[in-house]
Amino acid sequence: MLLAPAPFVPALFAPALAVHDLNLLIDGAAVVDGVDFAVASGEVMALVGESGCGKSLTAHAIMRLLPDAVRQGRGRIELDGENLSALSERQMRRVRGRRISMIFQEPQAALDPLSTVGAQVAEATGLPRSQAREAVLRMLAEVGISDPARRIDQYPFELSGGMCQRVMIASALIARPAVLIADEPTTALDVTIQAQILDLLRRLAVERGTAIVLITHDMGVVADIADRVAVMYAGRIAETGDTAAIFAAPRHPYTALLLAALPRLTDVPRSRLAVIEGRVPAPAEFPPGCRFAGRCPLADDHCRAEVPPLRDVGSGHLSACWHSEAVR
Amino acid sequence: MRPRISAGIWIILALIVLFAVAALLAPWVSPHDPLRQSLLLRLRPPGSATASAGVFPLGTDDLGRDLLSRILYGARASFAVAILSVSVSLVVGTLLGLVAGWFRGWTATLIMRFVDAMLSVPAILLAVLTVAVLGPSFVTLILVLGFTRWPRYTRVAYASTLQVAALPFIAAAEMSGAGSGRILLRHVLPNIAGPLLVVATSEFGLMILFEAGLSFLGLGIQPPAPSWGSIMSAGRQYVERAWWLTVFPGLGLFTLVVCVNVLGDWLRDRLDPRSAGR
Amino acid sequence: MGRYIAGRLAQAAIATFIVITIVFFVMRLSGDPTLLLVPEGANAAQIAELRHALGFDRPLPVQYLGYLNDLAHFDLGQSLVQRAPVWLIVQSRIPYTVALAAGALVFALVTGIPAGIAMAVWRGGITERLLSAVVLAGQSLPTFWSGILLILLFGVSLRWLPTSGADGPASLVMPSVVLGALAMSTFARMTRISVLEELGRDYVTAARARGLSMGAAVMRHVLRNAAIPVLTVVALEVGNLLAGAVIVETVFTWPGIGQLAMQSIFARDFLVVQAIVLFVSVVYIALNLLTDLAYSAVDPRIRGMA
Ligand SMILES: Nc1ncnc2c1ncn2[C@@H]1O[C@H](COP(=O)(O)OP(=O)(O)OP(=O)(O)O)[C@@H](O)[C@H]1O
Ligand code: SF4
Ligand SMILES: [Mg+2]
Numbered sequence: 062m063l064l065a066p067a068p069f070v071p072a073l074f075a076p077a078l079a080v081h082d083l084n085l086l087i088d089g090a091a092v093v094d095g096v097d098f099a100v101a102s103g104e105v106m107a108l109v110g111e112s113g114c115g116k117s118l119t120a121h122a123i124m125r126l127l128p129d130a131v132r133q134g135r136g137r138i139e140l141d142g143e144n145l146s147a148l149s150e151r152q153m154r155r156v157r158g159r160r161i162s163m164i165f166q167e168p169q170a171a172l173d174p175l176s177t178v179g180a181q182v183a184e185a186t187g188l189p190r191s192q193a194r195e196a197v198l199r200m201l202a203e204v205g206i207s208d209p210a211r212r213i214d215q216y217p218f219e220l221s222g223g224m225c226q227r228v229m230i231a232s233a234l235i236a237r238p239a240v241l242i243a244d245e246p247t248t249a250l251d252v253t254i255q256a257q258i259l260d261l262l263r264r265l266a267v268e269r270g271t272a273i274v275l276i277t278h279d280m281g282v283v284a285d286i287a288d289r290v291a292v293m294y295a296g297r298i299a300e301t302g303d304t305a306a307i308f309a310a311p312r313h314p315y316t317a318l319l320l321a322a323l324p325r326l327t328d329v330p331r332s333r334l335a336v337i338e339g340r341v342p343a344p345a346e347f348p349p350g351c352r353f354a355g356r357c358p359l360a361d362d363h364c365r366a367e368v369p370p371l372r373d374v375g376s377g378h379l380s381a382c383w384h385s386e387a388v389r
Numbered sequence: 390m391r392p393r394i395s396a397g398i399w400i401i402l403a404l405i406v407l408f409a410v411a412a413l414l415a416p417w418v419s420p421h422d423p424l425r426q427s428l429l430l431r432l433r434p435p436g437s438a439t440a441s442a443g444v445f446p447l448g449t450d451d452l453g454r455d456l457l458s459r460i461l462y463g464a465r466a467s468f469a470v471a472i473l474s475v476s477v478s479l480v481v482g483t484l485l486g487l488v489a490g491w492f493r494g495w496t497a498t499l500i501m502r503f504v505d506a507m508l509s510v511p512a513i514l515l516a517v518l519t520v521a522v523l524g525p526s527f528v529t530l531i532l533v534l535g536f537t538r539w540p541r542y543t544r545v546a547y548a549s550t551l552q553v554a555a556l557p558f559i560a561a562a563e564m565s566g567a568g569s570g571r572i573l574l575r576h577v578l579p580n581i582a583g584p585l586l587v588v589a590t591s592e593f594g595l596m597i598l599f600e601a602g603l604s605f606l607g608l609g610i611q612p613p614a615p616s617w618g619s620i621m622s623a624g625r626q627y628v629e630r631a632w633w634l635t636v637f638p639g640l641g642l643f644t645l646v647v648c649v650n651v652l653g654d655w656l657r658d659r660l661d662p663r664s665a666g667r
Numbered sequence: 668m669g670r671y672i673a674g675r676l677a678q679a680a681i682a683t684f685i686v687i688t689i690v691f692f693v694m695r696l697s698g699d700p701t702l703l704l705v706p707e708g709a710n711a712a713q714i715a716e717l718r719h720a721l722g723f724d725r726p727l728p729v730q731y732l733g734y735l736n737d738l739a740h741f742d743l744g745q746s747l748v749q750r751a752p753v754w755l756i757v758q759s760r761i762p763y764t765v766a767l768a769a770g771a772l773v774f775a776l777v778t779g780i781p782a783g784i785a786m787a788v789w790r791g792g793i794t795e796r797l798l799s800a801v802v803l804a805g806q807s808l809p810t811f812w813s814g815i816l817l818i819l820l821f822g823v824s825l826r827w828l829p830t831s832g833a834d835g836p837a838s839l840v841m842p843s844v845v846l847g848a849l850a851m852s853t854f855a856r857m858t859r860i861s862v863l864e865e866l867g868r869d870y871v872t873a874a875r876a877r878g879l880s881m882g883a884a885v886m887r888h889v890l891r892n893a894a895i896p897v898l899t900v901v902a903l904e905v906g907n908l909l910a911g912a913v914i915v916e917t918v919f920t921w922p923g924i925g926q927l928a929m930q931s932i933f934a935r936d937f938l939v940v941q942a943i944v945l946f947v948s949v950v951y952i953a954l955n956l957l958t959d960l961a962y963s964a965v966d967p968r969i970r971g972m973a
Contacts, residue, residue: 121872157877173874173888236878505681506686517940519693621815628823635816635819642809643812646809647803650803
């Protein structure tokens with residue numbers, strides 16, 4: 062019961078979540094630099110990029126759960142128009158799990174091995190466990206866990222990886238948050254389970270109107286379920302726009318190379334993004350201009366000297382490249 | 390390993406050196422003969438001075454001996470016992486660990502089982518029993534501490550040797566026809582020195598405490614020779630009248646052990662960042 | 668799981684056997700153990716007679732088998748000084764040492780574990796610095812010094828607590844604190860590392876992402892996971908407490924087995940000393956065994972492997 066993909070507009074006027082100019086620093090280096098994006102209710106937006114480009118840090122910054130070593134510089138995060146950065150930690154606690162929640166790459170690691178599945182799902186409701194039990198059972202059933210009455214009292218090690226991810230999704234969605242951040246939710250799972258979990262997420266977005274930020278480094282996954290994409294490179298947004306538009310005509314050399322490396326039948330073997338020659342520079346060695354210049358076939362002196370701004374290249378499709386017209 | 394050393398560590402190192410130098414130079418820097426008794430000068434408080442005998446900066450003990458001089462000589466005993474016993478256990482423990490890690494198989498099983506058993510006899514008790522059997526003396530003390538404390542080195546040497554022996558350059562050395570002994574000493578030993586140094590440092594502090602503890606119990610350095618432990622043991626009976634007999638030697642002991650422990654933690658963090666803080 | 672238990676039992680049995688053997692040889696290090704046992708002032712004929720009576724004139728292997736046989740029958744020999752079975756003498760002192768070790772353990776647990784948690788949770792701040800200083804002190808304090816200082820302060824100057832002996836729970840306070848200081852440091856360090864390690868795990872972030880406060884995440888999830896490695900050192904520390912009791916009992920004239928060991932050494936009653944060393948070692952091995960078994964029962968992952 063997939064809806065036909067709506068023409069691209071929603072994020073522009075009713076974003077459930079909007080990130081503006083997010084800057085994250087480690088030892089003074091901007092590992093995430095000026096990231097902007099927005100997601101609307103019922104929409105799946107994919108945040109794509111190679112390992113280490115700052116996707117997870119961006120997600121943690123939204124939740125305000127950054128690791129000790131990482132500091133937020135500039136940036137503003139809005140949830141339904143409310144500035145989260147201005148909230149106290151106590152207020153933020155009421156946002157987490159209720160209005161935005163998050164699921165993780167390794168579901169087994171994201172569950173406390175010594176607590177039962179039910180106890181962990183119940184936590185997000187804020188209710189005592191006995192009162193939450195009915196709701197937990199219903200939620201477990203909704204995310205496709207068979208025999209929830211038995212599963213609810215089991216420990217994570219008794220469940221498969223796919224089951225654990227369903228439990229995580231249940232715990233993330235039980236309080237009906239407006240936004241779900243899914244950080245590589247299927248990377249650690251095998252292919253058939255991957256497809257099931259993605260279907261589940263898609264269905265939840267449509268049925269519950271949840272806005273989903275799906276972090277992945279798999280263009281195949283993007284093609285499968287994302288309405289829109291933001292491609293990240295070395296802590297910056299390289300290109301963003303409608304999935305269909307970007308797949309049809311990428312306007313950033315990095316995206317173009319990613320797509321070129323993808324088999325035409327977008328569904329079949331998934332390609333990792335490591336197929337482009339060269340390596341992402343380390344944060345300490347970021348060049349002054351375009352961070353992709355070291356690996357870009359179109360790079361010239363201008364690219365190396367000046368940071369390309371994100372510019373509109375047509376109906377909400379943005380690209381941060383001095384030579385976006387030259388990209389085929 | 391970055392070469393930067395913090396100011397705190399410099400202070401710690403300076404204090405340890407100060408203790409060591411004081412111990413080394415005890416005969417020259419002591420104001421008095423640590424063994425000279427004088428019943429007229431019993432239990433004089435710190436700073437006492439007499440026309441005939443001079444100043445007693447830290448006071449005198451129950452036999453009228455100068456406390457500062459006894460503490461300085463006591464530091465000698467502490468360092469001597471700690472250095473020698475750590476050397477003995479370091480050599481014995483490392484050799485066994487190298488052998489176990491290199492030959493593996495039943496040799497390792499035998500050695501490591503023995504290590505487990507040794508570690509399950511609380512060391513201080515085994516030391517007490519052994520000293521009591523052999524009769525207390527300086528040599529007994531060193532042998533006893535040396536031979537009860539080697540298992541920790543063996544564990545570390547064994548684990549490190551296993552790791553190093555798996556590295557390609559060891560295979561290369563074997564290929565070039567070098568014998569086991571040569572490979573172990575020339576190639577393996579330098580590569581496992583770091584963790585052993587960490588153990589040796591923490592053991593050094595422990596040995597200083599053990600020496601003092603055994604001497605306190607009357608099983609270490611024998612009176613009248615001065616040792617921090619025996620000074621305190623004697624001072625205990627006069628604790629109400631002559632606090633300085635317990636406070637000063639204990640303060641010296643405590644300060645030295647704190648310094649050694651801080652140094653040990655710092656070395657561990659440096660040499661093995663994974664176990665930082667442990 | 669059955670195999671695990673069997674393996675662990677065998678390991679403990681081997682350790683016990685080796686310990687027993689080590690003690691046998693240590694007792695013979697001076698050449699003639701008879702000399703350790705004769706009362707002061709015995710003449711040569713008396714010594715020879717005793718040597719024969721105790722079987723020390725037999726070949727070493729025979730002595731060894733006899734010793735094993737005695738131990739197997741739980742026979743620790745007769746004290747020639749007190750003219751009583753060694754085990755009875757030791758037994759009468761055990762409750763005191765157990766009380767002392769328990770007091771020290773309680774002190775170490777209730778101070779060390781919260782300190783370790785606080786150091787991990789409030790890392791990098793003033794709390795951690797202060798607590799690390801306390802931990803360092805606990806780890807570096809000679810018990811005979813801290814003991815005397817406490818006696819001086821609370822016994823002599825303030826007169827709050829008895830300075831020595833064993834009358835009532837008040838007598839137990841100072842020795843417990845002094846003996847427990849080192850274990851406190853060990854628990855604090857272990858807890859700190861263990862909690863830090865757990866705090867870095869995804870499930871903590873996930874719990875906070877569900878809206879739990881840091882405190883709630885620590886209480887509900889981190890502590891239980893962090894407890895496992897800490898529990899394994901508790902048994903080791905109990906062994907160290909029993910051994911450390913030798914000095915602390917001497918300082919506070921506490922009538923436990925530590926004091927008995929020292930009295931017996933000076934009274935040349937070596938069979939008692941031997942019995943104490945064997946007893947403490949066996950308790951130590953048994954405690955380690957029990958923790959490992961308890962550990963496997965607590966952790967649902969291991970429990971599930973049945
Ligand atoms: N706790 C941390 N301390 C220090 N540096 C960190 C920490 N977490 C991440 N980083 C650094 O920040 C950068 C971005 O990391 P991030 O985890 O956001 O990448 P990612 O895009 O999610 O990659 P992946 O696909 O591997 O998950 C990397 O260079 C990483 O080394
Ligand atoms: S700005 Fe220049 S270097 Fe950067 S992507 Fe565009 S063409 Fe390549
Ligand atoms: Mg990531």
